[in-house]
Amino acid sequence: MSTRCHTGQHAHHDVYEAQCPCRAMLDLLANKWSALAIGALEDGPLRFGALQRRLQGISPKVLTQTLRRLEDAGLVERTVYPAVPLHVEYELSSLGHSASVPLRNLRLWVEDNLDLTASAAKPM
Numbered sequence: 001m002s003t004r005c006h007t008g009q010h011a012h013h014d015v016y017e018a019q020c021p022c023r024a025m026l027d028l029l030a031n032k033w034s035a036l037a038i039g040a041l042e043d044g045p046l047r048f049g050a051l052q053r054r055l056q057g058i059s060p061k062v063l064t065q066t067l068r069r070l071e072d073a074g075l076v077e078r079t080v081y082p083a084v085p086l087h088v089e090y091e092l093s094s095l096g097h098s099a100s101v102p103l104r105n106l107r108l109w110v111e112d113n114l115d116l117t118a119s120a121a122k123p124m
Contacts, residue, residue, distance in 0.1 A: 028073055033058055033066045035103045038075065038092065042100050045091035075099055
């Protein structure tokens with residue numbers, strides 16, 4: 001499905017085309033840790049440690065990489081507060097909030113339907 005480019009940077013967007021720039025954003029949003037980080041930030045800003053505790057199983061390195069990618073894409077804003085020790089908070093931008101809506105629906109669908117999928121019977 002092709003859509004018109006609103007910025008004029010491209011003739012159109014079609015994620016099925018190999019060179020479509022949409023694929024990088026789709027890759028970012030389809031990443032498990034990105035989707036979960038965005039969900040964890042839906043209710044407001046969190047510090048790194050609180051975010052890591054919320055995303056059980058994520059390593060500090062992967063969380064740092066994920067937050068950097070989300071920030072670079074304009075989905076997350078990082079605020080540094082000059083204090084001792086340094087205080088950093090992460091929160092969703094308006095673009096991040098708009099991305100959180102379909103991701104929330106996907107997370108809810110997974111929770112509601114996991115037991116109906118064939119993979120539910122297989123050990124991980």
